[in-house]
Amino acid sequence: MDQQTQLLPALVCMLGLAGIVVWHLQGRARPTARLVVQIAFFAAMTVVLAYSRMNPFRFDPTYLNDTQTLFVAAKTLWWVHLSWAVIGFVRLYLVLDGRPREARLIQDLVVAVVYLGVLLSILAFVFGVPIGGLLATSGIIAIILGLALQSTLSDVFSGIALTLGRPYVLGDWICLSDGTEGRVVSSNWRSTHLLTAAHNLVVLPNSVLAKVGLTNVSQPDENHQIVVSVRVAPTRMPRIIVEVMNTVLDSCNAIVRQPPPTVGVVGIDASAITVELQFRVTSPAQRGPARNEVIDLVYRHCRANGLQLAMPPESPLALDATRPDPRHFGAPAQDLIGAVPIFSNLSQEERDALALSATLRNFPAGAEIVAEGRALASLMIIKNGVVAMKSGENEIARLAPGDFFGEDGLLAGMKEKHGLHAATRLAVYELGQAAIAPLLFKRPEIAEDLAAHLAQREAIGARPELPANQRERRRLDLLHAIRSIFRSQRESAKS
Template sequence: IYLGAILSVVAYVFSFPVGTLIATSGVLAIILGLAMQSTLSDVFSGIALNLGRPYAIGDWIVLNDGVEGRVVETNWRSTHLLNGSNDLVVLPNSFLAKVGLTNLSSPDRSHGATLTVRVVPTIGPSAIIDVMRAVLLSSDSILAEPKPGVQIKSLTSDAVELELSFRVKDIGQAGPAKNEIFDLLYRHVKAAGLALARPLDAAGPPPEQLQQEEMAKPHRPTPLKLLDAVPLFSSLTEDEKETLAASMTRRTFKKDAILIEQGDTVASLMIVRSGALIATRQEGHKEIELGRLAPGDYFGESGLLIGVGEAASLRALTFVVVYEIAQASLMPLLHDRPGIAEELAATLLHRIETGQHSFAVEGATLHGRSVSSLVTRIRHLFKVPQ
């Protein structure tokens, strides 16, 4: 009403051509609207995205064109993503409203992942599935619930192809979890006497020839192979390893059997040959999981070398085979070559400082000790002359 009154006054009192003014303003409005089309589209798209809330700050999203990242900011004009290379990706809201996206952080932060592995079928598929389940049970990085699964995808004369599915707490943990699973796959497959199959398109000799070549190689006994994998004994000579291997004892434990109780002092080192173990600590009425052990891992080094009690209980998650080294077996080597005590102490201290120690000692027991103090304890325990 006010605008009409003003235009009437201007037209009749001042004889100004209002029609021309209105026509010109319409053209200007059209030009302005066309110029701001992209901005207005972003504004209204931003309003629609905020009302629909397909994602929130902190969510990891993947677009249909392959762009992915974590949402770090969203405003009236654009949405900012931080990708895996720590680069900032700025996406107009109008673009996000048109392209499809997958929110990897919804409905919760847990994220599913799968791995495919091909194994030479030297044993039955059901036995291979048991090995794969032991791989998943050995992992510290994946969630126990929902339970991880193993499925056979195909079976040929050359390979059994299996798919391992599991979930992690957050999309950011998927990469480290896969790395851990690959390492555990290698260790469990070797421990079970299996071999990984080649890819379908790989060129090379047939699996039968590879197996024959493997069998033709000099056989190395299992105790020696286990000693090779233990950093504590990396400084031993081949003759010393053979002497120690000859004294090792093979022990087996059924599923759910307790290998070590919290607080026990174990006067021997145990190396896991096959199976999976879980380490737990009782704090009041609460049981805390500290980690899991797989083939090639070992425990009891603190009890063996310096007589310190275990700070965790170890329970078998599957049928477990371990090889045991008693203090009496290590004593002759230390008496023949006292310098071994310094090498063992340095390796043990490094494992404690880097967090690789097998749950054997409370932090206050050995934290801050020097190599010389550990050498003194080792020599005193094994009665080695100073």
């Protein structure tokens, strides 16, 4: 064999190795440039092979007798570059609009077929291996491997079925029939990874996931329904109880308003009327906070409206349902003032004195309590009903029995940041500055609690939420303003 014929395979090998180096230098972020490099080097290698009259599609035993290494390496590199060029086209142009998981699956299957075809071609056209006998032998081997890798293959084919069926996509929150639930964070051929609410990563084999019942909470959206059952002593008509529970849902800030929440009477007996509160939250992660708020509001509204929660049916203790507990009828000013966090540490004498100075006021549903930008001259504690906080026409939040408002103008000389309206019939206890000023002089910690409450109230509806350091700075500014106002008033009174 002449020297030129020997140099041509070496040139093909050099082009093949240079193409590999340049291909890697392009990086994964430039798939189009990689494809151009693959095509360019593959075309150059094809031209050299054609010029040397080496047919890559035909096995020539004479090449194995002389310069075996160069010819084998040249034809092998040519087949490898052919496979990479085809795979580059597949990865770049085989795309299904709006279905990235299906596109990725089809790409992987085509790539696997390309690699298998190139491997068989190299064995047949480069090394002269009889493919027919190899395929017959490989069938037996495939059966043995299939039995040995049965569970793994089951996961792989289950992964294909899940990908094509699309019961979920990355980011969806799913619940399984065995109680496992979480957000899908990754999915591959063998398994699916869920991030649970406890921030744990659960790895589920695809074969297991394909067999169990699956509920996709994120489809068609992430609104999630919750049902809270409440048992109320039958001291009032069911219609009254339903009205109170509707007020509970009206005053809740953590639930979705559309579709509207509902209340239904599901049972009645001599000891209790059972109602179910059905409402939705924006995501599964909000179930806990929303349920906590609803239960808290059930207690507050029942106490404010004279409803008595029933004892559990299995409890050995039972209250006489025909004799309502008088402590549950209405919310006396003393009890309501004691339930307000800023007044919870007052002595009984101080609560009684504050309650004597309180004035009961009533507002019809829809009444404007104070307009946005105006100041209230008294502190108002909600006895019964719901107050809506509005910024313009947008509702920001709602206040329930036990909440208070008006501290902005009373204590810090500020105007209301939000307008306040009676969402339902409303009853409030009104406390003037003359009743609260002596408590601030005697108990400075009340001013600190009020400043923290004011800072938190100002942050309602703020987008984006203020950082913690800014909220703390605002709290200190409000505390200084409250103390300054009451210090000047005290000095004026002495003079």
